[in-house]
Amino acid sequence: MRRAAFLLLAPVLAGCATTRPVAEAVRPVEVQILAINDFHGALEPPQLAVVAGGEPGAERRVPAGGAAHLASAISALRQGRANSITVAAGDLTGGSPFASSQFLDEPAIHALNLIGLELNAVGNHEFDRGTAELRRLQNGGCVQNTALKPCRVDADFPGARFRYLAANVKTADGKTLFPATAMKSFGQGADRVEIGFIGLTLEGTDALVAPDAIRDVAFADEAETINTLVPELRRQGADAVVVLIHQGVYTEGRYNDKACPGLSGALLPILGKLDPGVDVVVSGHTHQAYVCDYGQADPARPLLLTSAGSRGMLVTDITLSIDPRRGRVVARRADNTIVQSLPYDGPGGVLPIDPGFTAYPADPAVQALVARYVAAAEPIARRVVGRIGGPLQRARNASGETQLGSLVADAQAAATAAEIAFMNSFGLRADLVPGSGGTVTFGQLYSVQPFGNVLQVKGLTGAQLRALLEQQFASGSNTVERPNMLQVSRGFSYTYDLTRPAGQRIVSMTLNGSAIEDSRVYRVGLSNFLAAGGDNFTVFTAGRDLPGGGQEDVAALEAYVVKAGTIAPPPLGRIIRLDAPAAPPPED
Template sequence: MFKSSRILLALSVIFLTGSASSASADASNVEVKIIAFNDLHGHLEAPRLSLFVPAANSVGTYVPAGGAAYLASAIKSLKQANPNHAVVSAGDMIGASPLVSALFLDEPTIEAVNAFGIDFNAVGNHEFDKGWRELLRMQNGGCAKFTQREPCALNKQFPGANFGFLAANTFKADGQTLFPATGIKSFGSGTQQVKIGFIGLTLKNTPHIVTPAGVAGLSFADEAGTANALVPQLKAQGADAIVVVIHEGGVTNGSSESSCPSLTGAIVPILERLAPAIDVVVSGHTHRSYICDYGKRNPAKPFLLTSAGQYGTVITDINLTIDPRTHKVVSKSADNVIVQGESFVNNAGVTIKPSADYPRFGKDRDVDAIVTRYADAAAALTNRMVGRLTISVSRRSAISGESPLGNLIADAQLAATQSAEHGGAQIALMNPGGIRADLHVPNRGGEITYGQIFSVQPFGNNLVVKSFSGTQLHRVLEQQFKRQSNTDDGPRILFPSAGFTYSYDLQKPAGSRVSAMRLHGVPIVDKAIYRVTINSYLANGGDQFSLFNKGEHISGGAIDVDALEAYLRSHSPMTPPATNRITRID
């Protein structure tokens, strides 16, 4: 969920559960490497991101990172270092993807990851963006149609994933898990054989952050309780070590201390309840890089915690030493490795180049061929000019909670639905989670392409016009400040279209924080009816805005990204709107 183009990598962590000398000297021990990544989000082409890394002169530098062909090469390089290896992904491999993958229903990403040669993917929330039936197709292959887009547009024999999806806490109505809960991989043979058990978990909060229709009929159980119940089963199957791969995560302040004393977020209460028999927790979701010896933070929980950032820019190299006689892990270590990509010019006009001080990985030919095939097929659409902007537009929030890009999108959605034919909308509201990138232009009056606006709005939501009374509209806006737990990110401020204004005060009691709602300067009347445009995700109660379900449906509209394209075309060159529609009193 969190995004940054500048990530300070955590230092490697090495710690022992036994004697260092005995662990290294005992020839009967088995060394196993676990290679992990998370939150790839279909970023097949180099994502034009730079990571900040230390340097000998203490100043540090930025290096380009990411790209599926480079990630594949990094994985293969790590595999070559130890024949005893497993590769896992901690979710959001697909969903919220750039156009090259999303245009083809993320089939290109599955094909590319097939070529990586991985073992398991713990299903994340974005894997449900197109619904759980489409997710089953991602695993099983085939060309059954579950979305508006046509499947198998290029590959008429889409094979599905050659690795296993795991979802231990995701249950269907019949009580069975949607995907297997666990997997086991064996290494060595005879008295030297060891087994590692993997538990895959999806964050329990998934129903509140995905389209409700996408998870209809599913339930998501408690993460720690589910994992703990599976530990005895894996031990009974001979697992010498247990690795939890979970699509949930935390945030650190970049401290180099291996215990991550500043670690916060939804992962912490889960970790505090996990069984101490678990050896490693591979996490994701927050798009942060960290490695923690959690036992230093809580000695009762002696596991290693890792996360590898986002978009394939980082990969985690985890090494376990296992004693096959005692069936114990005697040492653990991990390092976050930068997947250096190719040079690019950033928005400030600075060329970001790979550094010779860090490992370099060439392009994997097989994966590069897959990416090139789909990129070529998408090129005409990706490069099509849709309009011009006088300056770049940011999704970064102002103190009010608005953002220039959010307001621009709301204006576009209102324009697409204002006519009587399309619903006669008076107000549009846009959710911040539906905006996945900024709109950058190379210079004033710069061209904007379809590929750029697709990266901003990759979900393909339809616009929906619903009617609400003034009272209902007030209650919807009050839901912006509802917190489900202490680990919530806080208010989810909806971006309003031009002409709709209001104030809020977080010091006021819940239910009375929003005031002074006006439409073109006229106060909103409690009993009056207003026609409001929202996307289909919100219309179904997404982002915990359950009261959007209460509105009366008036009309369906265009796909959100098409509305943005039409608006940019008709208003070019455009100056981004100001963030003056919401007033934060407190």
């Protein structure tokens, strides 16, 4: 209707143009877009810090995050802004702390409803529990789609008041799982403008989610999807186009460094193909924080590229100045704002409030919600299951090995009676730090493995094992620059050298001191996620299915810890790199 009215009035306006006083020039309409990404059900402050400046070793670290503080920050940033919308770029749920994940991320949806989120592009973790459960999060209700019962705290789950967008997630009938786009009007009368939003996830989502969870959908090319929709939105009257995409970049700059030095990552080739009609790209997935003027790299695409890190620790405050007559953006700017929350006493000591940044008090309504779900989760989480002799962390050594990954692989080998077990590094979501007397609780184990994957057994030859390990460095997003290291169980070890050619980087493999034989079939334990080729480890799909498995991964880990009584941290040395230190971890 707006478009038709504009066309009918165009001749009259043109006739008056020569008599319009210069003083009556149209002022741009300013629209605020507040953006988050990768919230991951972070109800409570995550006891992490935003590095806000300073030299290496003396960085200025600001405590941040927590749903109640995020609500307060967003409310404060909206003050005085007549035209405002809050949006997200995916992974709001999935991979969440215990208090949210134990209740199927219902509390995260409740919190985001209270915060006033309006749009969210689906991310890969939104699919962790399957498309049926994701539809339930959107539409509400208490139908059970997983091993956990829904609606255990609130008997009537209303679903998300915000709208999921899934432009490149195709169902069997050729439609999209959720709407591809959304339009939002701002202002009144002649000063009214409209912004079109496109929401989508990375095309490689199928490599990051267990295939059974997404068997009824397919993921299309990101740039092709966006470029098809931009002219459609313009035809519908969009004066600006904003893309919400769950894919991202890396930068060597700090959280609000506008220069974005050392820009890299999987989103860059997508940006290079985009229709020049895109004005802003709100991104995620890499958990990085940045505000980049992409026009400096590509003048043909002067878009603004942003990301707000993760876990609600930052909010990106974007302002678009839009000329309502010409229907175009005439200026754009953005800043990442730290959601400073509470001081905390963590492994590095007490981190106090930084007076140089705004401290946002907890929003009472959201805080009451969080407290209710934390209280409901506490008796489940605090059950002691065993003891460990020291903290087990996800941080990798120079060879890419972790003690926590070794423990989980050992547990999976025991549960499946496997000769060798593999654990994908980024399936480990929290460190395992013992409490008083070395105690470990079920809640801690669940935080380590919150996805509910099921264990399986495959038969792989020695030659297939070699090809599998080569895929750590050359398969999809697994590269020499960003290796994706599999953690391995006790008794199996290998050496590698990244200076060698592709296909020759695995130098040796042994099992209990004997060399792996190319023709022999080995019994391999793993999750259903890996068994279906997750994380680009497609060699697993060629393995022969063997009897065994069937347990959830967290149940296997619990059984292993319970049986051991007290676990000593596994010694490192199962994975040995023969050349230089390991590269940074891959995208999450």
